[in-house]
Amino acid sequence: MTMVASAQRIRLALSAFDAELAAFGAPWGNDDLGSLIGMVYETIRTSTTGLPRRR
Template identity: 55%
Template sequence: MGFGELQVDPGDIRKAAGELGKVIDKLDQDLTTLESDLAGFGEPWGGDDIGMLIGMCYQGIHDLAMECFAGNLDELEAIAEDLEKMADNYQGSEELSDIEVNRVREILG
């Protein structure tokens, strides 16, 4: 590859999308496990005034963290889908270029 050239392998892009999909699935499983583990602890801070304050703080932080984790997974899923589309676009462009080059070759004889 010389200066200014760009070489793209749609297969490599698809492979990256697939690997990212595996990571997303693992993160989703881990998040489900985390939720289950946290729920298993119950409310260990107790029911007195200080315990209730701790519980309120914990719940707010927990909810925000879970929203962030879920949002991050959604973004990663969108990136994986975009990688698939990118691979399709590169492959389609390459195929179209081949057709056009062959057409010019036929015209020029």
């Protein structure tokens, strides 16, 4: 498997994970701790993948 094919598989897996996570609405909860976890997750996700923030 080439590097390009591997990268495409990872991107597809991440997209599937994002779709599943988005189906939960606010999976971290709406309290202070949940909001903090959500912000940390989005920051790490954006900085490591270069993908835009989920909405």
